Amino acid sequence: MLxxxxxxxxxxxxxxxxxxxxxxxxxxxxxLGEGGGIxxxxxxxxxxxxxxxxxxxxxVLAIGSGARTFAGEEDAGRLExxxxxxxxxxxxxxxxxxxxxxxxxxxxxxxxLAMALLDPVVxxxxxxxxxxxxxxxxxxxxxxxxxxxxxLGAAVPSRALAIGIxxxxxxxxxxxxGLHGLAGWLDxxxxxxxxxxxxxxxxxxxxxxxxxxxxxxxxxxxxxxxxWLVERRDLQTP
Amino acid sequence: xDRMEDAPAIETLGLSKTYSGGTRALVxxxxxxxxxxxxxxxxxxxxxxxxxxxxxxGLIRPTAGRARLLGLDTQEDGVAARRIVGxxxxxxxxxxxxxxxEQLDSLARLRGSVDRRLRAELCERLDVVLDRPIRQLxxxxxxxxxxxxxxxxxxxxxxxxxxxxxxxxxxxxxxxTLLRETxxxxxxVFLSSHSLDEVQHVADRVGIIRAGRLTDVDAVEALxxxxxxxxxxxxxxxxxxxxxxxLEGVRVVRVDGPVVSLSAPESAMDALLxxxxxxxxxxxxxxxxxxxxxxxxxYRESGDGR
Numbered sequence: 001m002l003x004x005x006x007x008x009x010x011x012x013x014x015x016x017x018x019x020x021x022x023x024x025x026x027x028x029x030x031x032l033g034e035g036g037g038i039x040x041x042x043x044x045x046x047x048x049x050x051x052x053x054x055x056x057x058x059x060v061l062a063i064g065s066g067a068r069t070f071a072g073e074e075d076a077g078r079l080e081x082x083x084x085x086x087x088x089x090x091x092x093x094x095x096x097x098x099x100x101x102x103x104x105x106x107x108x109x110x111x112x113l114a115m116a117l118l119d120p121v122v123x124x125x126x127x128x129x130x131x132x133x134x135x136x137x138x139x140x141x142x143x144x145x146x147x148x149x150x151x152l153g154a155a156v157p158s159r160a161l162a163i164g165i166x167x168x169x170x171x172x173x174x175x176x177x178g179l180h181g182l183a184g185w186l187d188x189x190x191x192x193x194x195x196x197x198x199x200x201x202x203x204x205x206x207x208x209x210x211x212x213x214x215x216x217x218x219x220x221x222x223x224x225x226x227x228w229l230v231e232r233r234d235l236q237t238p
Numbered sequence: 239x240d241r242m243e244d245a246p247a248i249e250t251l252g253l254s255k256t257y258s259g260g261t262r263a264l265v266x267x268x269x270x271x272x273x274x275x276x277x278x279x280x281x282x283x284x285x286x287x288x289x290x291x292x293x294x295x296g297l298i299r300p301t302a303g304r305a306r307l308l309g310l311d312t313q314e315d316g317v318a319a320r321r322i323v324g325x326x327x328x329x330x331x332x333x334x335x336x337x338x339x340e341q342l343d344s345l346a347r348l349r350g351s352v353d354r355r356l357r358a359e360l361c362e363r364l365d366v367v368l369d370r371p372i373r374q375l376x377x378x379x380x381x382x383x384x385x386x387x388x389x390x391x392x393x394x395x396x397x398x399x400x401x402x403x404x405x406x407x408x409x410x411x412x413x414x415t416l417l418r419e420t421x422x423x424x425x426x427v428f429l430s431s432h433s434l435d436e437v438q439h440v441a442d443r444v445g446i447i448r449a450g451r452l453t454d455v456d457a458v459e460a461l462x463x464x465x466x467x468x469x470x471x472x473x474x475x476x477x478x479x480x481x482x483x484x485l486e487g488v489r490v491v492r493v494d495g496p497v498v499s500l501s502a503p504e505s506a507m508d509a510l511l512x513x514x515x516x517x518x519x520x521x522x523x524x525x526x527x528x529x530x531x532x533x534x535x536x537y538r539e540s541g542d543g544r
Contacts, residue, residue, distance in 0.1 A: 077331035081387070084295040085348050086321035234257075234298040237288070238329065 043204055050134055050202055055174070055195070058107060058138055062146030063166045065103050069096045070230075071153025071162035077238030090227035093154045097223045100150055104142035108135050126203060134202035140212050141194055144219040145170055151226025157236040194218075245309030247273045247395050247426035248294070252303030255289050263289040265450045266303070271428060271443075273308075273394075276421045278441030278458070279430040286450040287430040288328050291399050294428075295325045307395055324388030328399035328430075330380060334373035338366060338383050345387045357390040364412060377404035385413065389420070396420060397428045402436055414440045434465070435526070468525045469500040469510065474518035481516075485509050496520070 070093065073079050083089055112135035119126050145166045153162035177195035180186040190196040197211030248271035255264040264286045271277045281287050292298045293305055296316040305312045310319035332341050342361075346352040361368060364382045367375055372383070381404045388396055396417075402410045417427045417440050431437045437444060438458050445455040454461075473496040482498070483490045487506040492499040502510050507524070514522065 077329060078333065080297065080327045080329070080331065081325070081345070081384075082348065083297060084320060084323075084325040084327070085345070086317045086350070087348060088317060232299075235292075237292075238331065 043201075050138070051178075051200065054111060054138055055141055058104065058111075058142040059145050059167075059170050061107055062100065062104050062142035063149045063163060063170070066100050066146040066149030066151075066166070067153055067159060067162035069100060069153075070150055071157070071159040074153070074157055074236060075159045075238065079235060080237070083235060089154075089230045093150065093227040093230050094223070096150055097147055097227075100146040101143055104139055104146055108139035108142060111135065111138065130203050130206050133207040137198040137202050137207045137212055140198060140215045140219070144194055144215050144222070147219045147223040147226075151222045151229075154226035154230035155233070157233070243309075245306065247271045247275065248277075248305070248307055248428060250303065250305040253290070253293060253300055253305050254302040255286075255293060255298065256301045262450050264293070267452055269445060269452060269455070271426060273426050274421055274424050275443065276417055276427040276429065276441045278437030278444040279428060279447065280432070280434060280437060280444055281430075281447035282432055285447045287432075287447060288399055289450075290447070291325075291328075291397050291428070291430060294397055295320060295323060322394040324391065324393035324396045326381075326384045326388045326396075326398040326401050328403075330384040332372045332380060332383060335371060337369055337371055338375070338379075339368040341372060341383060342368075342387060342390070346390065349391050352391050356392060357386060360386045360389055360416075363416075364409065378406060378409065381405055382409070385416075389416070393425065395426045395428065399430050400432070401429065402431075410436070434461075463504045465526060466501045466503055467507065468523075469502055470521075470523045471498045471500070471514050471519060472496055472521040473498065474520055477517050482510065482513055485513060 070079075073082075083092065112131060115124075115126065115131055115135075116128065118124070119131075148166045148169070149162045152165055153159065156162075173193040173195055176186050176189050177193040177200055180190040180193075180196070194211075194215045197208065197214055199205055199208040199211060248269060250267050250269045253264060253267040253269075254262075256262050267290065279287055279290065289298070293300055294307060294312060296312050296319070299313065307319045308322055310322075312319050333344070336344065342357065346354075346357070360366075364385060366382045366386055367379050372380060375383075381401070385398075385401060388398065398417075402413060405413065417429065421427055421442075427440075429437060429441065434444075438461075441458050443455060444458050444461055446453050456464075476496050477498070479490050479493055479498055482488060482500060485502070485506055486509070488500055488502045488510055490498065490500055500510070511522075
């Protein structure tokens with residue numbers, strides 16, 4: 001839908017002027033500052049989708065899925081029987097990790113496919129390579145926060161924490177990435193923001209591969225930590 | 239895994255669990271259950287029955303001591319120990335959206351090896367509802383699924399936490415038969431309950447737990463003999479209760495005109511009946527004492543005064 005509005009603002013100098021008058025804070029948050037501007041296809045989607053809507057969508061889905069699959073199941077008392085079976089809890093956590101990853105991959109993949117199909121229709125003129133990279137960074141983001149929610153639920157018996165902590169970290173990381181240019185004291189912290197690490201305007205500039213790799217490695221370490229910690233605690237009764 | 243062929247079905251040594259809040263749910267449990275035995279684990283709510291059972295199946299970790307199931311340590315060989323165990327949780331929660339048969343399929347895949355014919359047999363025997371989503375099932379029908387999944391891999395040890403909750407009397411009887419058959423076939427049954435009545439017809443021995451401590455292990459017969467009966471006698475007219483009170487083990491609880499309430503062990507029943515019969519009697523009621531009173535009696539005997 002957002003992409004379909006694009007033809008109406010494409011090449012519109014009024015819109016560029018409007019944006020130029022935006023407060024700096026908004027420009028930084030929504031990725032309006034960097035080259036390309038909102039009136040190019042890639043710039044428009046970076047701003048409208050990749051800097052806010054899609055990460056939000058993927059994060060909500062990934063955190064929900066990660067928290068539900070362990071913390072939620074424990075909360076509902078359904079792990080009591082399953083974990084009395086001859087399986088290692090750590091293996092169960094890793095298997096659930098695979099399920100979360102598949103879910104994130106499917107959602108990101110479908111999003112990418114929808115963009116690719118929409119591109120010729122509304123004339124966004126996207127670079128297919130940049131689009132693929134943007135989708136990869138989206139999936140990496142989902143993986144990190146989905147696995148964090150899963151691992152937290154595995155480590156401590158609290159569904160609230162399994163949702164709250166990843167959501168809080170994601171919000172903080174998003175703001176750090178958006179505002180570090182304006183608030184100088186935030187600048188040193190940009191390195192811990194996955195948004196910054198992977199590149200914040202993927203459709204225009206592609207992704208930062210070492211950053212994507214870093215995010216993926218951290219995600220895997222978080223999941224492994226959850227699998228290790230789950231063996232060391234008591235399962236709660238509902 | 240160093241599983242010993244002659245190891246007992248259950249052996250615990252100083253098994254203890256203190257929860258992080260400081261609650262001592264289980265204190266120094268030393269218990270041995272032989273193979274082929276049906277063991278009843280009796281205690282009031284909150285006594286530590288579920289804690290013991292959850293330690294057996296590795297859902298919680300002991301703070302001290304150890305437990306071995308057929309020689310397999312529940313901590314070190316947890317997966318191997320759980321392979322030979324069937325477990326019915328006290329508060330059974332299943333996947334509500336699945337049908338009964340989908341749930342059993344999913345658990346069978348998780349287990350790896352399941353005797354399909356046995357599973358079908360059990361379902362038929364307990365009249366399990368297989369084709370409806372579990373969320374539509376009554377508590378009793380869910381419980382039946384819980385029982386089937388615990389038996390469908392021919393476990394060597396079945397651990398059931400208050401299994402007859404929600405089952406009607408007919409099914410309770412069917413389940414008792416199933417437990418007896420299981421023991422007769424050489425497997426072991428560990429059954430927790432808060433009701434002596436539920437356990438006494440099926441168990442060989444009974445352990446009594448209270449406030450986290452195993453206070454008594456005895457054959458059911460012996461326990462029953464020791465258990466006090468509540469006897470209420472309605473005489474035709476007021477009588478002198480002195481002769482009754484002098485009988486071994488008999489205590490006069492209350493005298494209300496011609497109605498006399500007594501407590502007496504089974505061993506004193508014959509003498510009591512004969513003494514009562516020397517008067518004209520309108521009514522004679524003898525009821526088994528409830529478990530709490532048996533506990534109190536056991537405490538009096540062991541003299542730890544709690």
